[in-house]
Each structure stands twice: as structure tokens, then as C-alpha cells.
Amino acid sequence: MSIEVSNESGIDVSEEELISVARFVIRKMQVHPAAELSMVLLDTAAMADLHMRWMDLPGPTDVMSFPMDELEPGGRPDAPEPGPAMLGDIVLCPEFAAEQAAKAGHSLGQELALLTVHGVLHLLGYDHAEPDEEKEMFALQQQLLEEWVAEQVEAYHKDKQSEKDRRLIDKSRFFDDEP
Numbered sequence: 323m324s325i326e327v328s329n330e331s332g333i334d335v336s337e338e339e340l341i342s343v344a345r346f347v348i349r350k351m352q353v354h355p356a357a358e359l360s361m362v363l364l365d366t367a368a369m370a371d372l373h374m375r376w377m378d379l380p381g382p383t384d385v386m387s388f389p390m391d392e393l394e395p396g397g398r399p400d401a402p403e404p405g406p407a408m409l410g411d412i413v414l415c416p417e418f419a420a421e422q423a424a425k426a427g428h429s430l431g432q433e434l435a436l437l438t439v440h441g442v443l444h445l446l447g448y449d450h451a452e453p454d455e456e457k458e459m460f461a462l463q464q465q466l467l468e469e470w471v472a473e474q475v476e477a478y479h480k481d482k483q484s485e486k487d488r489r490l491i492d493k494s495r496f497f498d499d500e501p
Contacts, residue, residue: 323348324358333416335434336401347442352365353409359445360411361438369415384422385437386413387444412441428453435470439463481483 325344327337345471364372369382376386389410414437423433423467440463450456 323355323405325361326359326362327363329363330368331365331414331416331418333363333365333430335416336431339431340414340434340438342474343438343467343470344442346473347439347466348409350466350469351442351446352468353446354407355415357407357409359409359442362411362413364415366415366417368415370411382418383414384415384418384433385441387411387441389445389447390412409445412438412445414438414441434448436463436467439470440465460492 323345326339327340329335329337332381340361344361348359349355349356360375366382369386370380372386373379373381373383377383387410390408393438414434416434419433419437422431423430426433443459443466448455450459468493
């Protein structure tokens with residue numbers, strides 16, 4: 323799976339975290355593992371320009387998605403073998419997201435993770451224009467975000483345990499070298 327991030331926003335964000343959450347969602351939604359995704363982070367002026375050009379709405383927004391290929395989770399059952407595809411582009415605006423994060427009482431990283439999940443789901447055809455669609459998409463978005471966070475916490479604890487184990491082994495070797 324190829325995920326490219328281009329940060330043109332002027333704000334320092336964890337590209338590794340964005341890639342991690344995007345990769346997690348793509349895997350959980352059973353998209354072909356060779357699929358490609360592009361993520362672009364823009365400042366508010368550039369995002370406002372895109373928002374006006376593509377949505378005919380003034381001002382910046384938090385996230386926009388531009389799908390390339392028609393994809394569905396798990397692929398189409400009538401398709402031969404699903405192959406790799408270009409999912410499309412997710413465009414994020416960290417400055418706008420930071421304002422939302424402050425209002426919601428969480429970090430910019432948390433907001434960008436949420437927006438990344440949201441953007442990937444849009445690339446996969448999910449929408450929230452109608453109440454039923456919104457309910458389905460937002461429930462799935464929350465579930466995927468919670469599962470990703472749980473996976474991150476588990477990985478953190480495994481890393482900590484591995485570090486403790488390594489130090490213990492190093493200490494035990496100290497005693498092996500003595501006469």
C-alpha cells in the first residue's frame with residue numbers, strides 16, 4: 323500500500339500518524355493492499371480556494387476527498403479479481419482542524435486522525451448528505467477510529483514491555499560475564 327503525504331500547510335504534524343490511521347482504515351475496509359492514496363495538507367487560503375472551486379462554498383474546510391477510482395469496501399462481488407487502484411486524494415487543513423480540535427477539547431493529532439478516517443470513507447463512497455447515510459458513516463468512522471486507537475495503545479504497551487525485557491536481559495548478561 324502506497325500512501326504519500328505532502329505537507330504544504332506550514333504546520334508541523336505527524337505524517338507517520340496520518341499514514342498509520344489511513345493504512346488501518348484501508349486494511350479494515352478490505353481495499354486491495356496495493357492501493358495508492360495521496361494526502362495533501364494545505365493552509366487555510368489554499369483550502370478556501372479548493373473549497374470554492376470544487377464545492378462552490380466560501381471559506382476553508384477541514385477535509386476534502388477526491389476519489390480517483392470507483393471502489394467499494396471488499397470490492398464488488400461481480401468483479402473478477404480486485405486489483406490495486408488509486409483511491410484518490412485527501413486534502414486536510416491543519417489550521418482549520420486545530421480550531422475544531424480546540425472546540426472539541428482534544429489535540430490536533432486526534433482531530434487529524436478523525437478527519438483522515440472521514441476522508442478515506444468518502445473515497446470509498448460513503449457520504450453523509452442524508453440522515454441514514456450520516457448515521458451509518460459516522461458510526462463506522464467512530465468504530466474505525468476507536469479500533470485504530472486501541473491498536474496504537476496495544477503497540478505502545480508491547481514496545482514498553484519489549485524495552486523492559488531488553489533491559490532485564492542486558493542486566494542478566496552483566497552477571498554472566500563475572501568470574
